[in-house]
Every structure is written in C-alpha cells, then in structure tokens.
Amino acid sequence: MSSRSMLGTSVLVAASLLMAGCGDSASSAATPLPPGYYISISNMSFSPLNLEAPAGATITVLNQETMAHSVTQQAAAGAFLPGAPAGSTPFDTGLFTGKKTFVLPAGLADGTVLHYFCTSHTSLMITPNGTITIRAAAAPVDGGPYTPGGAGGY
C-alpha cells in the first residue's frame, strides 16, 4: 500500500516538472504584437527603411538582436549626430535591447521626413539611415511575431 502511494507521488512530481519545462519554452517563443507603428532591427538593419506614421504617433522599436541599438533622430541622412529641425528635440530611444517606444512630435506637416540612425553603429549598420515620413492617414500595421534577442544577427 505504501509503495503504491509513493509511486503515485513520483509520477505527479515528474508530470509537474514536465509542465514547468513546457512553460519555460513557451515564454521565450515569439509573441504577436497588436497593430501599431513599428521599426524592427535585425541583422544590423532597420525595417521598414521608411515608416509612415501620423504626427504625434507612438513608435515602437523592436530590437530583435542581443546587442544594443538605438533609433536616434539626425538632421540629415549620414550626419550620424543627434539632430532635428530647429525648434524640436530629436527623438532618441538611447541604446537598448528589447522593446522601446518614443512619441513623434505633434503638428508636423504631412510629407515631413524625419531621419534617424543608430548611435552605436552609425555607418556600420547595413542600413545606416532610416526615415519616418509623416502621413496623417498612415494606418497602424500588425507588429508580427517578436522574439526579444531571438533573431541573432551579427
């Protein structure tokens, strides 16, 4: 009688250990993201290279690599110094891993092109320069699957 109950207990322990293992692997899997305005960084590249978003929109940057990158506004492509048109503060995520958001200035005219770069890698990025073009009518898009630090790259 006692040996039977001990067997039952060990089976239960084994089963709960298996379930814990499943839970761990599930939490590191890609998670789908709601519609929004996304810039993704993987393989040393910004994507999309030109994002359309309304003025005042919240931009979410997904760093899919394990190394830190930034999305930092610059006055012009290739400047590689933080900068913005007179009277506005450059947006800057700072160097980060994972997910970071920033808010575009309100009141920018349609067609305004905002340039950005990565402060760590500058011209060494495969896509050294990205842009955000202001479009009031730009619809949020599906963020797609996101695995923090999962895509590897360089």
Ligand SMILES: [Cu+2]
């Ligand atoms: Cu970078």
